[in-house]
Amino acid sequence: MNKIDSYRFLGPVTAKLVRRWIDREPLREIPWTPLRKPLNESTVSMLSTAGLALAGDRPFDQDGERRDPWWGDPSFRVIPRDTAEDDVRVYHLHVDTRHTEQDLNCTLPLTRLRELELAGEIGRSAPSHFSIMGYLLDPTEMLERSIPEIILRMRAEQVDVVLLAPF
Amino acid sequence: MEQAGLSTVTLSPIPDLTASVGAPRVAAIGYPLGRSFGQPGDAEGQSAVLRAALRTVETAQRPGAVIDLPFDWPETPSQVKASSTANPPIATLLKRRPWLLPKLLSRNPPN
Numbered sequence: 001m002n003k004i005d006s007y008r009f010l011g012p013v014t015a016k017l018v019r020r021w022i023d024r025e026p027l028r029e030i031p032w033t034p035l036r037k038p039l040n041e042s043t044v045s046m047l048s049t050a051g052l053a054l055a056g057d058r059p060f061d062q063d064g065e066r067r068d069p070w071w072g073d074p075s076f077r078v079i080p081r082d083t084a085e086d087d088v089r090v091y092h093l094h095v096d097t098r099h100t101e102q103d104l105n106c107t108l109p110l111t112r113l114r115e116l117e118l119a120g121e122i123g124r125s126a127p128s129h130f131s132i133m134g135y136l137l138d139p140t141e142m143l144e145r146s147i148p149e150i151i152l153r154m155r156a157e158q159v160d161v162v163l164l165a166p167f
Numbered sequence: 168m169e170q171a172g173l174s175t176v177t178l179s180p181i182p183d184l185t186a187s188v189g190a191p192r193v194a195a196i197g198y199p200l201g202r203s204f205g206q207p208g209d210a211e212g213q214s215a216v217l218r219a220a221l222r223t224v225e226t227a228q229r230p231g232a233v234i235d236l237p238f239d240w241p242e243t244p245s246q247v248k249a250s251s252t253a254n255p256p257i258a259t260l261l262k263r264r265p266w267l268l269p270k271l272l273s274r275n276p277p278n
Contacts, residue, residue, distance in 0.1 A: 004195040004235045006183040009247050013258075013268075020272045023203050025187040030230035031169035031192050039225055052203075058251035069256035070276035086239075094255040095201040112210065112217045121218065135255070137274045151171045161224050162168055165203055166178040166185065 026167065034112035035161070037123075042160035045126035048108045049089035049134030050100060050167035053077040060133045072135040074142035079129045083110060088107055094135045095167050107167060125155050134167055178203050178220040183235050192227040194220040195235045202213045205238075236263075 007015045033040070049062040054077065061073040079088060085104040090097040100107040112126045130150050136142050154162065168175050169191055171258035179185035180203050182195035196203050219236045225267060226236060240247075260267055270277055 004182055006181045006195075007245050008181070008197065009199040009240075010217070011248060017272060021274065022184055022187040025189075028189045028191045030191055032230040033169045033172050033174045035174045035224050039221055041220045044221065066256050069260045070270075080269070092253075094212070094253055094257075096199075096251045096253045097201065098252065099202040099207050099225075105202055105213045106202040106207055109204050109213050109217050112204070112214050115214065116218065122221065126277060137271070137276060147168075151168055154168075154173060155171060159173060161221065162173050162175045163220060164175055164190070166177065166179055166181070167201060167203075 028082070031091060037160060039122055039161070040120055041123045043126050043158055044113060044122050044126050044128055044161045044163060045154050045157070045159045046113065046163045046165060047130045048106055048165045049098070049132055050095070050107045050165075051133030052079055052088050052100075052104075052108055052131035054079065055087045055089055055093060056081065056125075058107055059089065062091055062093060065093060065135070070137055072137070072138070073133050074136055074146060076130055076132045076142075076146040078153070079108065079124045079131060080109070081110060081114070083130060085111065092133055092135070097160070100167075107165065123160070126159050128153055128157060152154060174224055174229070176220055176224045178216070182235075186231065186233050189231070191230050192223050193231075195224040195233055196220075196238060197236075198238065198240050199242075201253075206241075214237040218224075 088104050090100045105112050116122045118127050175189045176192040177185050178194045182193050185193050203264050204216045
């Protein structure tokens with residue numbers, strides 16, 4: 001199998017950013033929880049960085065980012081498992097959102113996951129799925145406030161497996 | 168999340184970056200940003216990617232494992248780049264003030 005090229009679809013500035021940001025990352029110990037049950041008995045939740053929110057929910061703050069382009073909204077939103085795809089909005093100014101607006105499953109495959117549940121390939125799709133908005137030059141607030149709350153909800157819903165889906 | 172007892176896998180279109188921040192299991196996908204699970208309307212393709220990403224939780228044997236998923240994107244990189252409509256405020260700002268680019272590279276915003 002050929003090695004996936006991380007830079008294949010990136011423009012020159014983004015590719016340069018990614019290389020620089022990789023160089024800045026320290027070596028660290030990688031946390032690890034072994035899978036406790038087979039996938040077909042596991043509860044699966046998903047977390048997308050696309051800036052997804054329910055149509056009736058608070059949008060991610062794009063005006064704030066337009067005022068200060070160095071800033072990104074560090075909050076998170078819940079997307080319930082049975083949400084109709086048309087009820088989800090995409091708030092992300094850095095990635096082409098058209099495909100996700102056309103079909104949410106390109107980014108947060110709620111329907112596909114329910115199909116795997118129905119087919120018995122996973123235990124179940126968790127009651128809640130989540131989104132943050134990934135353009136955060138300083139992720140401190142997201143990491144200190146949003147992620148712990150997401151983890152609490154996942155644990156309350158007895159999630160076993162989390163599929164993280166960077167946008 | 169792992170410390171809280173959750174087993175994670177990241178479906179990443181930029182696996183080098185994801186691996187660099189210490190993601191425990193990475194399913195690498197050679198798709199453009201904004202559609203990591205596949206094309207709009209391609210339910211079968213989306214399912215295949217989702218299934219393969221989830222299976223990585225079972226197959227990854229060691230912390231930091233990166234597993235390449237066997238999917239090819241049908242468009243060339245130039246087709247993908249030519250059709251993108253994203254226009255981030257930071258790009259507009261840097262066009263006006265290109266000397267600020269090092270601040271973005273170092274993730275060290277000006278006050």
